[in-house]
Amino acid sequence: MAIRGTSGSGKTTLLNLIAGFLQPGSGTILWNGQPLHQLEPWQRPVTSVFQEHNLFEHLDVATNIGLGLHPGLKLTKEQKTRIEQTLERTGLGGVGTRMPGDLSGGQRQRVALVRAILRRKPVLLLDEPLTGLDPEAKNSLRTMLLEEKAQGVTMILASHDEEDRKLLADQHWNL
Amino acid sequence: MSVTRYSAPLSHPGWQLAPGLTIGLVLLLVVAMGLGSMVVTASSVDFASVLNSRYLRGVVWFTVWQAVLSVLLSLLLALPVARALARYRVFPGRSLLLRLMELSLVLPTIVAVSGIIGVYGRQGWATGLLNDWSPGHSWNLYGLNGILLAHVFFNAPLAARVMLQALETVPSPRLRMASQLGLRGWWLWRSVEWPALQPVLPGLCALVFTLCFTSFAIIMTLGGGPAATTLEVAIYQALRFEFDFPQAAVLAVIQLAICGGLWWLVLRQRMESPLLPNRRLAYVVPLKHSAAQRWIHAVLLVSFSLFLLLPLAAIASRGLPALLGVGGASSLYPQLLPATGRSLLIALPAGFGSVLGALLILAAAGKARGRWVKAIPATTGYLPLIVPPIVLGTGLFLLLKPGLGNNAQGWVLVAFINGLMALPFVVQVLRGPLSGLDTNSRQLADQLGIIGWYRWHRIYWPLMRRPMALGLAYGIALSMGDFGVIALFGSPGQPTLPVLLYQQLGSYRVSDAAGTGLWLLILLITIFSLLSVIGRPPANQRVSPSHQAVPVPEHA
Numbered sequence: 001m002a003i004r005g006t007s008g009s010g011k012t013t014l015l016n017l018i019a020g021f022l023q024p025g026s027g028t029i030l031w032n033g034q035p036l037h038q039l040e041p042w043q044r045p046v047t048s049v050f051q052e053h054n055l056f057e058h059l060d061v062a063t064n065i066g067l068g069l070h071p072g073l074k075l076t077k078e079q080k081t082r083i084e085q086t087l088e089r090t091g092l093g094g095v096g097t098r099m100p101g102d103l104s105g106g107q108r109q110r111v112a113l114v115r116a117i118l119r120r121k122p123v124l125l126l127d128e129p130l131t132g133l134d135p136e137a138k139n140s141l142r143t144m145l146l147e148e149k150a151q152g153v154t155m156i157l158a159s160h161d162e163e164d165r166k167l168l169a170d171q172h173w174n175l
Numbered sequence: 176m177s178v179t180r181y182s183a184p185l186s187h188p189g190w191q192l193a194p195g196l197t198i199g200l201v202l203l204l205v206v207a208m209g210l211g212s213m214v215v216t217a218s219s220v221d222f223a224s225v226l227n228s229r230y231l232r233g234v235v236w237f238t239v240w241q242a243v244l245s246v247l248l249s250l251l252l253a254l255p256v257a258r259a260l261a262r263y264r265v266f267p268g269r270s271l272l273l274r275l276m277e278l279s280l281v282l283p284t285i286v287a288v289s290g291i292i293g294v295y296g297r298q299g300w301a302t303g304l305l306n307d308w309s310p311g312h313s314w315n316l317y318g319l320n321g322i323l324l325a326h327v328f329f330n331a332p333l334a335a336r337v338m339l340q341a342l343e344t345v346p347s348p349r350l351r352m353a354s355q356l357g358l359r360g361w362w363l364w365r366s367v368e369w370p371a372l373q374p375v376l377p378g379l380c381a382l383v384f385t386l387c388f389t390s391f392a393i394i395m396t397l398g399g400g401p402a403a404t405t406l407e408v409a410i411y412q413a414l415r416f417e418f419d420f421p422q423a424a425v426l427a428v429i430q431l432a433i434c435g436g437l438w439w440l441v442l443r444q445r446m447e448s449p450l451l452p453n454r455r456l457a458y459v460v461p462l463k464h465s466a467a468q469r470w471i472h473a474v475l476l477v478s479f480s481l482f483l484l485l486p487l488a489a490i491a492s493r494g495l496p497a498l499l500g501v502g503g504a505s506s507l508y509p510q511l512l513p514a515t516g517r518s519l520l521i522a523l524p525a526g527f528g529s530v531l532g533a534l535l536i537l538a539a540a541g542k543a544r545g546r547w548v549k550a551i552p553a554t555t556g557y558l559p560l561i562v563p564p565i566v567l568g569t570g571l572f573l574l575l576k577p578g579l580g581n582n583a584q585g586w587v588l589v590a591f592i593n594g595l596m597a598l599p600f601v602v603q604v605l606r607g608p609l610s611g612l613d614t615n616s617r618q619l620a621d622q623l624g625i626i627g628w629y630r631w632h633r634i635y636w637p638l639m640r641r642p643m644a645l646g647l648a649y650g651i652a653l654s655m656g657d658f659g660v661i662a663l664f665g666s667p668g669q670p671t672l673p674v675l676l677y678q679q680l681g682s683y684r685v686s687d688a689a690g691t692g693l694w695l696l697i698l699l700i701t702i703f704s705l706l707s708v709i710g711r712p713p714a715n716q717r718v719s720p721s722h723q724a725v726p727v728p729e730h731a
Contacts, residue, residue: 020622021618052615056619
């Protein structure tokens, strides 16, 4: 599902409401019939990728991803290898010990997306995740997103890029 | 799909609020008890008769007068220095000069005084030069001269740093615009510099005034007689020599009224006055200037550096022989080492306590809702500025009189008051980094369930290590250099380092005093470098190699 709207029309607000960063004044947010709006952000079945500031700048890439799997970084061996493998698979092999500041914009977004994917949440909230990236980076991220879509993950994409919306979404919604 | 519930340790919001509020309340209670006992004691005196006493009016008048003069002189010197430093961002020795200016905050007053005596005193270097040039001069360090000189030595660098920081917050596009328009002199001042300085000036004036108003060690050593007595010294004399407790209480109430009133005025404007500057990267924007201006600035900065360096050089050159035992002087160490132990015994708990207290108070301040609940952590951070340590000390002294034979109790009190004294500075160091996490990162941490202990351990701890180490160093240093509170509670037979130094100055053992001063200085430098090594993050986690006190993300 893609959300379209001019800037200021409330795309980000909507995503923030779903993620629980904002509280609705009235109304309910349902997922599979379950109310979400009373849950804390960390209890909701969602995971977000923003346009920027997705990574903790003072922690290395592996830690950034690991924190998505367990908030106290208590990881099993299996989880650690999965992080390695996924990084490898997305062309980020060996960046695990690098700091986010050393990566390019496209690499940073890929790391953020890897974390979101590994969290295995049913809903993926994307707030302009591809804006401002070069075409090559865009392509590799699109591929990753399409793979996720094929796995059956629900994606909500806020974007003002016509091409992204056409490529990634089955449904379109105007704000 | 099931909903995951993480149970992060200590994730209940109460853990952020309750400890800080408790600490804040306990501190407020102790202060209230101290003040209460003071007011009770003071109320037994006929206020009108005290206020009519010529001695007292003289003391109050002199205290205010020297503080006002010190503020004026410090700011007058600081302003051109800050402007010159803001103008020239790159020259050899600039960062050294900035470091030197930061030193004045942690340099124990009594050490600096011994250095100042070494330069401007009767046998000082500068006085020697003056003797050669104009033999009939009437320069005398002791009295108002010395007090002002020492106050300017301490407060001009402080004021210059705060002003420099304000000037460096000018957005670079505005500076580039000024550069393009070729602004200089009056118009540069009006369009760029004054708007940047104006918001920090009231707080800065209040800070410098308070520091000079409550200065103790400087007046004790350089005052040179009853004509130059301040409230602080009068309180000390009333308590320790005349045993006139009501008199001391009345003096403390007056002191409290003036300081408290001043800070109430300043804080009412909801102004966060910077006590310590953040260091940040400065970019160079060339501004229009004449060649003459360049020279004036260069001369100014060189003389300012000399002004700061000479007393330190005096301590080093006179202290080193004493420490090394050159020239057959009797060894200092039998006195020095026990005093060092006592100083550390007080300073370490005070330092750790102030860091822990500051963290909890800041956490509570971030979580508190409601006007009165919010007021508790907010007030606690500024308490020692509103209630000067010696006033608090007087109150607690009056309250606990019976137990004063007990040394352990006295030392606990000194450590407590010293820790409280350091609190505003440590809070200032920690506030920025603690609230520096951007909204996105916070939301992200929420979504990932990194809350409670996990958030502290993974997100804040790596960010806070350095500022915490710095805060700890400040806390320990302030306590190590304390002379006022220890003079009130300590016993002369068991001196801490500053007390030992004071005793040596008092008995004209100048080289011993310089040795002790140098020892204390070396100790402080060691503490700072040790903690800065400990606070450094592991090699692969450095955000940037620059000397930033506050790590900031590289992109905005």
